[in-house]
Amino acid sequence: MLSFGELGGMPTGAMAPPRQIPPLAMPRPPPKHYSSPSLSLGPPTGLDGQREVSQTADNEQQQKNKEEEYESRSGSDNMEGGSGDEDPDNNHPRKKRYHRHTPRQIQEMEMLFKECPHPDDKQRQQLSKDLGLEPRQVKFWFQNRRTQMKAQTERAENSMLRAENEKVRSENLIMREALKNPQCPHCGGPATVGEMTFDEQQLRIENVRLKEELDRVSALAAKYLGRPITPMAPLALPSSSLDLQVGGGSSFGGMHPTPGNLDLVAGPSVADVATxxxxxxxxxxxxxxxxxxxxxxxxxxxxxxxxxxxxxxxxxxxxxxxxxxxxxxxxxxxxxxxxxxxxxxxxxxxxxxxxxxxxxxxxxxxxxxxxxxxxxxxxxxxxxxxxxxxxxxxxxxxxxxxxxxxxxxxxxxxxxxxxxxxxxxxxxxxxxxxxxxxxxxxxxxxxxxxxxxxxxxxxxxxxxxxxxxxxxxxxxxxxxxxxxxxxxxxxxxxxxxxxxxxxxxxxxxxxxxxxxxASNIASRDLGGVPSASGRRSMLKLAQRMTNNFCAGVSASTVHTWTTLSGSGDDDVRVMTRKSVDNPGEPHGIVLSAATSMWLPVSPARVFQFLRDERLRSEWDILSNGGIVTEMAHIAKGQDPGNSVSLLRVNAMNSNQSNMLILQESCTDVSGSLVIYAPVDIPAMNLVLQGGDPAYVALLPSGFAILPDGPGGERGSLGVDQGSQLTESSRGTGSLLTVAFQILVSSIPSARLSLESVATVNNLISCTVQRIKSALLVEDA
The missing domain is CATH 3.30.530.20 (START domain)
Known part of the structure; x- marks a missing residue:
């Protein structure tokens, strides 16, 4: 046999392109030898004595390996002194003698195995000394015991998986039999769905059932095999985004999660399919x-x-x-x-x-x-x-x-x-x-x-x-x-x-x-802003505020609204989110609340009322009745309703501090927006000087105003006229959405308290009532 050690001395010619080598005539070795001399393809050398010494060392190593192999055959049955080697003197194998561990030895090793299945050398030495065993016997006993435990666990897992699989197969057969003759539960006649044939309906139902079967078996296999197995995504309604800190096991009455977009049929979402x-x-x-x-x-x-x-x-x-x-x-x-x-x-x-x-x-x-x-x-x-x-x-x-x-x-x-x-x-x-x-x-x-x-x-x-x-x-x-x-x-x-x-x-x-x-801005068109660069920074900040507001109001699939108790049409919906490492928002837990309602008032009247800073104290609770003045005004188009304003709320008494509010109003023939956010005075001063507005923290709130329907002659988007909003171009009613965002905690890991939910609920409800009162709208 050609050993790896001899490849190093192989001449280069031995690695020539392969050819058939005729068998060499070798003398038959004497019976007392148990390994033939290695075959060398190189020229003969004069190192025969060294080769014999190497063969003797190899035989001793093989004898040692066989002893360890025989001693590791069983956890409690070990050969006593049996190496498996043959006697070089009489050419007969030595009788294999087994040593059975005593009950005490097994008990002691079992006790240690329960505490430590992988003992170190020191523990094995101590145990062998206490039990009168060789350290090698203790080592192999633990090795074999671990193997036995693994085999038993795998057999149990396989049995459970087979039983579960048989159960699923049985259920599948029962469902197939039941689907062969579907009956209407009301009239007892044959049942089919819509324009779909019975065979198509049967295949669809079977597909849904097989998906559920795959999900169940995959989950079970992942549990017992210790590795994840990806099943088909199950349909699950998103849980409520509110993590409420509730004491004594009480709950907030009337709260239930409202998914942003209810999936009526099982299957992956559009976003899942797309990505x-x-x-x-x-x-x-x-x-x-x-x-x-x-x-x-x-x-x-x-x-x-x-x-x-x-x-x-x-x-x-x-x-x-x-x-x-x-x-x-x-x-x-x-x-x-x-x-x-x-x-x-x-x-x-x-x-x-x-x-x-x-x-x-x-x-x-x-x-x-x-x-x-x-x-x-x-x-x-x-x-x-x-x-x-x-x-x-x-x-x-x-x-x-x-x-x-x-x-x-x-x-x-x-x-x-x-x-x-x-x-x-x-x-x-x-x-x-x-x-x-x-x-x-x-x-x-x-x-x-x-x-x-x-x-x-x-x-x-x-x-x-x-x-x-x-x-x-x-x-x-x-x-x-x-x-x-x-x-x-x-x-x-x-x-x-x-x-x-x-x-x-x-x-x-x-x-x-x-x-x-625009670069050539006249001084009179700066609207109170010190420079053109400050004007651009203020417009960019207002645009980011509007984008933030629009991203958090709708029933998007990434939102989970929780509905609070209301009268039905004007339910208040709330949700929470964490703001972390976002320079454009305060750091912490943000609570959003929104409600939509119908008002028997034209959209134009609602828009003009909400955007007018002189009427702000009639609905804005946070202004505390202070006098609101406009410090800066930037027009964004031909319609005067499209503008950005910087408002100052002057406190009524010395105990209150003044407040700055950034407000953007937008309007066209399809609807209107009034969006605002309190801003930090030093940060706003930097923006007005042309500084980067990206690091100004904002939490916008505001209103979205839509017409309730076509209702009368509406304005046109003709190529020769603007989009100015007029009373005559709108219907008789409005759909108003009110949305607030409030920082309830500066700690992102904090849990939301019921007091915070109650506060924002009261805030939005009071604001709605003030708007209705100011517009002379009576509650139904």
Missing amino acids: RPGGLTEAEKPMVVELAMMAMEELVRMAQAEEPLWLSMDSGKAQLNYDEYMRQFPRGIGMRPSGLKPEATRETALVMMNGVNLVETLMDATQWMDMFPCMVSRALTVDVLSTGVTGNRNGALQLMYAELQVLSPLVPTREIYFLRYCKQHAEGVWAVVDVSVDSLRDNPPPSLMRCRRRPSGVLIQDTPNGYAKVTCVEHMEYDDRAVHRMYRELVNTGMAFGAQRWLATLQRQCERLASLL
Whole structure:
């Protein structure tokens, strides 16, 4: 046998390309030798004596290894002196003698094993001395005992897993038998679901059952095998975000968690589907490109078409003819799933931005969120399939996820998983189209089917004056069952997520950007701010305040609202979050509270009342009746309602300190916002001098005002008129959302007390009552 030690002396020629080596004629060794001399492929040497010494040492090492092997055969039966080696004198193996440990020895070793299954050398030496055993015997006894325990544990675990698996199989068989003949519990007749065949229904139910079976077995296996096994994500309602410090086991009456978006069907959420690893397969990418091109063609035709595709209404709006739509666009993304409502709107307006910059804003997820903070709660780019040609976005194609919102916890957000494709059709003519990708694969998750985005987007045409004419088409299919009845008309008429709201917001935000980037500001237009740089810093701080407010008011899937006792329509909802290492917010536990209500007052009147600093003391409890004066005022556009103000609350007596409040008001034909936050006086002085506003801590509160429905003649977003809000352009009622954010503890690990919840509940309730009283609204 060729040993590793001899490879070192092998001549280089021995490693030549392989060839068949004829067997060497070797003399048969004498019987008394138990190992043949090693075969050397090198030239013979004169070291025969040294080789014999090496062989003798190898034999002794083999004898020692065999002794240890035989002594480790059993935990309590050991060979006495048996090495397993053969007697070199008589060529007969020595008789193997076993030594059985005494009960006392076993008992002592068992006692130590329970306390320490892995004794060290010192413990083994002491135990061998006490029991009269060799240290090696003690070592091997513990070794074998550990092996026995491991084997017993594995057998028990396997038995439990087999029993559980048999139980699951039996339950599965019972369910299959029961599904063969389903019966209606009311009439006793055969039962089927909707337009689905019985076989399809049976397969769907079986799939759900198998998923549950996989989850159960995976959890059990993870428990007993000691390693995690990832099952399919189960459906679980998010728990309440409130961690209340309650004494004596009492609870806060009337509190129950309200998930931001209730999943009606089991399965992964849209965010889970969008962010799962792997993304699109190579086989799906050609399908995606074809889908994007089809969607682009449909968008351009819908943006330019008139009757019979779009029917003119008495209100001046256009309504989609769905029969004509299905005739002209038979390919699309398939038929509308049952239970979903259609929503199609189209608007055209001039915006203060050129086409290239507008396209760049839409194709960047972060810029898109900043442009539409009151409409886009979350957005991310999942995969970039094409960046377009060099220098611009022509041909850019990307897979995206977004969550669209209305600023009220009573309206569920719309989660969409979609393609966004940009194309330049001519010089100065661009189009950006979105389309859902739920039709790429068979049996898409139910979450993708609760909101589908048919080809929607914008057609952009540059104008000579630096503006852009934008035609927006919004075409959605959605499930409105979770929408509160107070907001249902707003949603079903397309005013909540339709084209008019997108374009109105875009117009207002483009005016804000123009005001922010303006360099030649006259001194009279600084509005009391010392410099142009201070004006820009103040506008940036106000924009961050508004974005923060909009991100924490809606029924986003990342929020878990807890409903406090109320009268039903004006329930107060609260949630908590931790603010850690965020320079733009105070450090600690933040409590948010919000409520929505209907007021029989026009949105214009509500907006003017809430934004007027002279009337602030009529509703703002925190001002303590102090006199509020405006120290600085910055206009953000043509409408005087779009502005940023710095307010000073002068204390009524010397025991109170003065307070600064930063306030931003925004308005357009789709709705209005009044947002404010107390600011630190030294920090605000730095901002007014042009300092960085990113480190000013803010906790914004405020109001979101929406019309309660179409109600009368509404203002238009025509290309030749502005978006100024007037009484005549609004309906007769308003939907008002009031939201507060309060720092309840500066310690992030603190638990929320019931007193804090009661305080914010009283604060928001009193504010609502003051607003109603000031507007002469009587409680129903």
